[in-house]
Amino acid sequence: MSEKFVLATHNSGKLSEMRDILAALGVQVISPAEAGVDIEVEETGSTFAENAMLKAKAICEAAGLPAIADDSGLCVDALNGGPGVYSARYGGEGLDDRGRCMLLLEGLRGQTTRAAHFSCAVACAFPNGDTLTAEGRCDGAIAFAPIGTEGFGYDPVFLVPGKGKTFGQLSAEEKSAISHRGKALAAFVEKLGTYLKK
Numbered sequence: 001m002s003e004k005f006v007l008a009t010h011n012s013g014k015l016s017e018m019r020d021i022l023a024a025l026g027v028q029v030i031s032p033a034e035a036g037v038d039i040e041v042e043e044t045g046s047t048f049a050e051n052a053m054l055k056a057k058a059i060c061e062a063a064g065l066p067a068i069a070d071d072s073g074l075c076v077d078a079l080n081g082g083p084g085v086y087s088a089r090y091g092g093e094g095l096d097d098r099g100r101c102m103l104l105l106e107g108l109r110g111q112t113t114r115a116a117h118f119s120c121a122v123a124c125a126f127p128n129g130d131t132l133t134a135e136g137r138c139d140g141a142i143a144f145a146p147i148g149t150e151g152f153g154y155d156p157v158f159l160v161p162g163k164g165k166t167f168g169q170l171s172a173e174e175k176s177a178i179s180h181r182g183k184a185l186a187a188f189v190e191k192l193g194t195y196l197k198k
């Protein structure tokens with residue numbers, strides 16, 4: 001595919017995963033910085049899909065290029081699906097990834113129901129107003145302590161059933177083969193192929 005896409009994210013962990021997955025699928029991407037765009041998009045939507053579309057449209061408009069955004073998060077059964085769309089902001093501004101993981105473990109202390117899933121919505125906006133969307137989900141469980149140093153965000157506390165490992169113990173390739181983001185981007189690229197043939 002000759003068209004270039006801006007990846008509408010400021011999260012370096014996401015950016016690197018999205019770059020690798022999309023490159024493997026033959027989609028050329030650049031970062032917002034490479035597109036000369038530096039805007040913060042307010043995530044006012046109540047769903048991953050709404051927030052992904054807000055980001056994709058804003059960056060597309062600012063860059064004048066098609067833009068792909070990811071909105072994602074961790075949904076924990078024992079927290080009624082939280083932190084969900086608030087995953088990046090869980091615990092307030094003072095916390096880093098490690099702090100958010102520890103806060104989550106603290107909130108689940110003594111809790112035997114550990115089921116959780118990651119969700120990812122991908123949205124793509126084109127300068128002509130066209131849009132594409134796709135979603136992906138990865139089921140798992142919350143560990144009792146952080147394990148592993150790979151990945152980002154909640155990876156060290158997300159246990160993958162069948163692997164007996166957290167996302168924090170998987171290589172980027174191993175994670176993307178089963179992750180919410182890997183699935184959403186694969187579904188998106190399939191739709192993109194159909195769209196570009198039209």
Ligand code: ITT
Pocket residue numbers: 008009010011014043055070071072073074087088118151152153154155167179181
């Ligand atoms: P952008 O909006 O700039 O893309 P962000 O980090 O604010 O970056 P989101 O609003 O989509 O992105 O928040 C997603 C949060 O969910 C992210 O910050 C992580 O804490 C968590 N998250 C999402 N996908 C994850 C993954 O694959 N592994 C670990 N944590 C993840």
